[in-house]
Amino acid sequence: MIATTTILADVASEVGGKTADVHALLPVGADPHGYELTSDDLRRLTRADLLLINGLGLEQNLSGTMKSAGMDLPLVVTSRSIKTRTMKLDDGHGHASSERHVDHAHNHGKSDPHVWFNPNNVLHWVDVIETELVRHDSSHADIYRRNAEVYRDSLRALDRWIRATVSQIPEERRVIVSDHKLFGYFADEYGFKVVGSVVPGFSSLASPSARAVAKLETTIAEAGVRAILVGQTVNPVLAERIAEDTGAEVVRVYTGSLSSPEEPAATYLDYMRYNVRAITRAAQ
Ligand SMILES: [Zn+2]
Known part of the structure:
Protein backbone atom coordinates (compact mmCIF):
# COMPACT_ATOMS: atom_id res chain seq x y z
CA MET A 1 0.00 0.00 0.00
CA ILE A 162 -3.14 20.00 22.78
CA ARG A 163 -6.07 21.40 24.78
CA ALA A 164 -3.99 21.48 27.97
CA THR A 165 -0.97 23.03 26.22
CA VAL A 166 -2.77 25.83 24.37
CA SER A 167 -4.72 26.69 27.51
CA GLN A 168 -1.53 28.45 28.66
CA ILE A 169 -1.97 31.01 25.88
CA PRO A 170 -4.14 34.03 26.80
CA GLU A 171 -7.21 34.13 24.58
CA GLU A 172 -6.32 37.41 22.87
CA ARG A 173 -3.01 35.91 21.72
CA ARG A 174 -4.59 32.91 20.05
CA VAL A 175 -4.08 34.39 16.60
CA ILE A 176 -2.38 32.67 13.68
CA VAL A 177 -0.61 33.95 10.59
CA SER A 178 0.98 31.28 8.42
CA ASP A 179 2.59 30.95 4.98
CA HIS A 180 -0.64 29.73 3.36
CA LYS A 181 -4.00 28.97 4.98
CA LEU A 182 -3.37 25.63 6.62
CA PHE A 183 -4.24 25.99 10.33
CA GLY A 184 -8.01 26.39 9.87
CA TYR A 185 -8.98 22.99 11.32
CA PHE A 186 -6.58 23.49 14.21
CA ALA A 187 -7.93 27.00 14.87
CA ASP A 188 -11.57 25.88 14.80
CA GLU A 189 -10.92 23.02 17.22
CA TYR A 190 -8.68 24.78 19.74
CA GLY A 191 -10.06 28.32 19.82
CA PHE A 192 -7.59 30.21 17.64
CA LYS A 193 -8.31 32.83 15.00
CA VAL A 194 -6.53 32.70 11.64
CA VAL A 195 -6.05 36.41 10.87
CA GLY A 196 -4.05 36.14 7.67
CA SER A 197 -1.55 34.28 5.50
CA VAL A 198 1.45 35.26 3.42
CA VAL A 199 -0.04 33.75 0.25
CA PRO A 200 -3.82 33.65 -0.17
CA GLY A 201 -5.83 30.45 -0.04
CA PHE A 202 -5.35 26.79 0.77
CA SER A 203 -2.38 26.08 -1.52
CA SER A 204 1.27 27.04 -1.10
CA LEU A 205 1.45 27.62 -4.88
CA ALA A 206 -0.37 30.98 -4.86
CA SER A 207 1.36 34.37 -4.68
CA PRO A 208 0.12 37.61 -3.12
CA SER A 209 -0.28 41.09 -4.62
CA ALA A 210 1.68 44.02 -3.14
CA ARG A 211 -1.62 45.32 -1.80
CA ALA A 212 -2.33 42.02 -0.03
CA VAL A 213 1.13 42.07 1.59
CA ALA A 214 0.58 45.64 2.83
CA LYS A 215 -2.82 44.65 4.22
CA LEU A 216 -1.32 41.64 5.99
CA GLU A 217 1.34 43.84 7.60
CA THR A 218 -1.40 46.14 8.94
CA THR A 219 -3.31 43.13 10.28
CA ILE A 220 -0.20 41.75 11.99
CA ALA A 221 0.43 45.11 13.66
CA GLU A 222 -3.20 45.63 14.72
CA ALA A 223 -3.75 42.11 16.02
CA GLY A 224 -0.38 42.08 17.80
CA VAL A 225 0.68 38.91 15.99
CA ARG A 226 4.09 37.78 17.26
CA ALA A 227 4.89 34.94 14.89
CA ILE A 228 4.49 34.03 11.24
CA LEU A 229 4.34 30.24 11.03
CA VAL A 230 6.24 29.05 7.97
CA GLY A 231 6.40 25.43 6.84
CA GLN A 232 9.73 23.69 6.29
CA THR A 233 8.63 22.83 2.75
CA VAL A 234 8.14 26.40 1.49
CA ASN A 235 10.44 29.31 0.68
CA PRO A 236 10.49 31.70 3.71
CA VAL A 237 11.80 34.82 1.92
CA LEU A 238 8.56 36.82 1.70
CA ALA A 239 7.55 35.84 5.25
CA GLU A 240 10.95 37.04 6.47
CA ARG A 241 10.45 40.40 4.80
CA ILE A 242 7.00 40.79 6.37
CA ALA A 243 8.43 39.79 9.73
CA GLU A 244 11.15 42.41 9.38
CA ASP A 245 8.61 45.10 8.48
CA THR A 246 6.31 44.28 11.39
CA GLY A 247 8.64 43.15 14.16
CA ALA A 248 7.06 39.69 14.16
CA GLU A 249 9.21 36.57 14.14
CA VAL A 250 9.34 33.79 11.55
CA VAL A 251 8.76 30.46 13.30
CA ARG A 252 9.44 27.36 11.24
CA VAL A 253 6.94 24.54 11.65
CA TYR A 254 6.31 21.23 9.90
CA THR A 255 3.35 21.39 7.54
CA GLY A 256 3.08 19.27 4.37
CA SER A 257 5.64 16.66 5.41
CA LEU A 258 7.00 14.92 8.47
CA SER A 259 10.68 15.44 9.28
CA SER A 260 13.44 12.95 8.61
CA PRO A 261 13.89 10.32 11.38
CA GLU A 262 16.77 12.32 12.93
CA GLU A 263 14.64 15.46 13.30
CA PRO A 264 11.89 16.07 15.87
CA ALA A 265 8.74 15.49 13.77
CA ALA A 266 9.23 12.04 12.30
CA THR A 267 5.79 10.69 13.22
CA TYR A 268 2.37 12.36 13.04
CA LEU A 269 2.13 12.46 16.87
CA ASP A 270 5.59 14.08 17.20
CA TYR A 271 4.84 16.44 14.32
CA MET A 272 1.70 17.73 16.09
CA ARG A 273 3.48 18.05 19.43
CA TYR A 274 6.37 19.91 17.80
CA ASN A 275 4.04 22.34 16.02
CA VAL A 276 1.82 22.96 19.05
CA ARG A 277 4.88 23.65 21.22
CA ALA A 278 6.21 26.08 18.59
CA ILE A 279 2.83 27.88 18.35
CA THR A 280 2.54 28.06 22.15
CA ARG A 281 6.07 29.35 22.66
CA ALA A 282 5.71 31.96 19.91
CA ALA A 283 2.49 33.32 21.43
CA GLN A 284 3.97 33.90 24.87
ZN1 LIG B 1 -0.81 23.25 2.43
Missing part, protein backbone atom coordinates in the same frame (compact mmCIF):
# COMPACT_ATOMS: atom_id res chain seq x y z
CA ILE A 2 1.26 3.47 -0.91
CA ALA A 3 0.10 6.70 0.75
CA THR A 4 0.86 10.05 -0.85
CA THR A 5 2.25 12.14 2.03
CA THR A 6 4.62 11.06 4.79
CA ILE A 7 1.91 12.11 7.30
CA LEU A 8 -0.72 9.85 5.78
CA ALA A 9 1.80 7.01 5.38
CA ASP A 10 2.71 7.22 9.08
CA VAL A 11 -0.93 6.99 10.18
CA ALA A 12 -1.52 4.09 7.76
CA SER A 13 1.54 2.25 9.04
CA GLU A 14 0.21 2.55 12.62
CA VAL A 15 -2.93 0.70 11.52
CA GLY A 16 -1.04 -1.70 9.26
CA GLY A 17 1.62 -2.41 11.89
CA LYS A 18 4.13 -5.08 10.95
CA THR A 19 1.53 -6.90 8.87
CA ALA A 20 0.91 -4.42 6.03
CA ASP A 21 3.60 -2.92 3.86
CA VAL A 22 3.01 0.85 3.78
CA HIS A 23 5.19 3.38 1.95
CA ALA A 24 5.02 7.12 1.37
CA LEU A 25 5.00 8.22 -2.25
CA LEU A 26 6.36 11.71 -1.55
CA PRO A 27 9.82 12.04 -0.04
CA VAL A 28 10.39 13.78 3.30
CA GLY A 29 10.35 17.55 2.78
CA ALA A 30 8.24 17.55 -0.41
CA ASP A 31 5.39 20.05 -0.67
CA PRO A 32 2.27 18.01 -1.48
CA HIS A 33 0.59 20.94 -3.30
CA GLY A 34 3.33 21.31 -5.89
CA TYR A 35 4.75 17.80 -6.07
CA GLU A 36 5.21 16.36 -9.57
CA LEU A 37 5.39 12.58 -9.87
CA THR A 38 8.69 11.27 -11.19
CA SER A 39 9.00 8.32 -13.56
CA ASP A 40 10.31 6.36 -10.56
CA ASP A 41 7.11 7.18 -8.63
CA LEU A 42 5.01 5.97 -11.55
CA ARG A 43 6.95 2.69 -11.60
CA ARG A 44 6.34 2.25 -7.86
CA LEU A 45 2.64 2.99 -8.33
CA THR A 46 2.38 0.34 -11.05
CA ARG A 47 3.48 -2.28 -8.53
CA ALA A 48 1.19 -1.05 -5.70
CA ASP A 49 -2.13 -2.69 -4.84
CA LEU A 50 -3.72 0.44 -3.37
CA LEU A 51 -3.06 4.18 -3.19
CA LEU A 52 -4.22 6.29 -0.24
CA ILE A 53 -4.57 10.00 -0.91
CA ASN A 54 -5.63 12.89 1.33
CA GLY A 55 -7.90 14.31 -1.38
CA LEU A 56 -9.75 17.66 -1.19
CA GLY A 57 -7.36 19.01 -3.84
CA LEU A 58 -4.17 18.59 -1.76
CA GLU A 59 -2.36 16.42 -4.29
CA GLN A 60 -2.93 18.90 -7.11
CA ASN A 61 -0.95 17.19 -9.87
CA LEU A 62 -1.43 13.55 -8.94
CA SER A 63 -4.55 12.33 -10.70
CA GLY A 64 -3.76 14.23 -13.91
CA THR A 65 -0.31 12.65 -14.14
CA MET A 66 -1.67 9.20 -13.32
CA LYS A 67 -4.41 9.55 -15.92
CA SER A 68 -2.04 10.66 -18.65
CA ALA A 69 0.23 7.72 -17.79
CA GLY A 70 -2.79 5.44 -18.30
CA MET A 71 -2.87 4.20 -14.70
CA ASP A 72 -6.05 3.09 -13.00
CA LEU A 73 -4.80 2.04 -9.59
CA PRO A 74 -7.52 1.75 -6.90
CA LEU A 75 -7.43 5.09 -5.14
CA VAL A 76 -8.81 5.70 -1.65
CA VAL A 77 -9.61 9.24 -0.49
CA THR A 78 -8.96 9.08 3.26
CA SER A 79 -10.56 12.46 3.99
CA ARG A 80 -13.83 11.46 2.29
CA SER A 81 -15.98 11.41 5.45
CA ILE A 82 -14.53 14.53 7.08
CA LYS A 83 -16.58 17.69 7.49
CA THR A 84 -14.56 20.13 5.41
CA ARG A 85 -13.94 23.85 5.72
CA THR A 86 -14.52 25.76 2.53
CA MET A 87 -13.63 29.17 1.19
CA LYS A 88 -16.60 31.21 0.09
CA LEU A 89 -16.38 32.15 -3.57
CA ASP A 90 -17.36 35.76 -2.99
CA ASP A 91 -14.93 36.25 -0.13
CA GLY A 92 -11.49 37.42 -1.20
CA HIS A 93 -10.27 37.44 2.39
CA GLY A 94 -10.52 33.71 2.56
CA HIS A 95 -12.66 33.35 5.64
CA ALA A 96 -13.81 29.80 5.74
CA SER A 97 -16.98 28.17 6.86
CA SER A 98 -17.84 24.59 7.59
CA GLU A 99 -20.16 22.49 5.53
CA ARG A 100 -20.33 18.86 4.56
CA HIS A 101 -19.67 18.08 0.94
CA VAL A 102 -21.15 15.21 -0.96
CA ASP A 103 -18.99 15.62 -4.03
CA HIS A 104 -15.43 16.77 -3.41
CA ALA A 105 -14.54 16.69 -7.11
CA HIS A 106 -16.64 19.79 -7.73
CA ASN A 107 -14.92 21.71 -4.98
CA HIS A 108 -11.36 21.36 -6.14
CA GLY A 109 -9.24 24.15 -4.74
CA LYS A 110 -12.02 25.58 -2.57
CA SER A 111 -12.06 23.00 0.21
CA ASP A 112 -9.37 23.24 2.86
CA PRO A 113 -7.36 20.01 2.46
CA HIS A 114 -5.31 20.38 5.71
CA VAL A 115 -7.65 18.19 7.76
CA TRP A 116 -4.88 16.49 9.76
CA PHE A 117 -4.19 19.63 11.84
CA ASN A 118 -7.12 18.41 13.95
CA PRO A 119 -6.39 14.92 15.37
CA ASN A 120 -10.14 14.30 15.58
CA ASN A 121 -10.16 14.33 11.77
CA VAL A 122 -7.31 11.80 11.74
CA LEU A 123 -9.69 9.47 13.64
CA HIS A 124 -11.70 9.43 10.39
CA TRP A 125 -8.56 8.58 8.40
CA VAL A 126 -8.00 5.65 10.76
CA ASP A 127 -11.55 4.39 10.15
CA VAL A 128 -11.07 4.53 6.37
CA ILE A 129 -7.60 2.89 6.49
CA GLU A 130 -8.86 0.15 8.82
CA THR A 131 -11.79 -0.59 6.48
CA GLU A 132 -9.50 -0.77 3.43
CA LEU A 133 -6.89 -2.98 5.10
CA VAL A 134 -9.56 -5.38 6.36
CA ARG A 135 -11.11 -5.48 2.88
CA HIS A 136 -7.77 -6.19 1.15
CA ASP A 137 -6.35 -8.60 3.69
CA SER A 138 -9.24 -10.04 5.68
CA SER A 139 -7.15 -12.86 7.19
CA HIS A 140 -5.43 -10.21 9.35
CA ALA A 141 -8.59 -8.27 10.19
CA ASP A 142 -8.18 -8.77 13.95
CA ILE A 143 -4.68 -7.29 13.90
CA TYR A 144 -5.75 -4.21 11.90
CA ARG A 145 -8.76 -3.64 14.18
CA ARG A 146 -6.58 -3.88 17.28
CA ASN A 147 -3.89 -1.56 15.85
CA ALA A 148 -6.57 0.96 14.85
CA GLU A 149 -8.04 0.93 18.36
CA VAL A 150 -4.64 1.48 19.99
CA TYR A 151 -3.86 4.37 17.64
CA ARG A 152 -7.28 5.97 18.20
CA ASP A 153 -6.39 6.10 21.90
CA SER A 154 -3.12 7.88 21.04
CA LEU A 155 -5.01 10.42 18.90
CA ARG A 156 -7.48 11.09 21.72
CA ALA A 157 -4.56 11.55 24.13
CA LEU A 158 -2.95 13.96 21.65
CA ASP A 159 -6.18 15.98 21.50
CA ARG A 160 -6.25 16.25 25.32
CA TRP A 161 -2.58 17.26 25.39
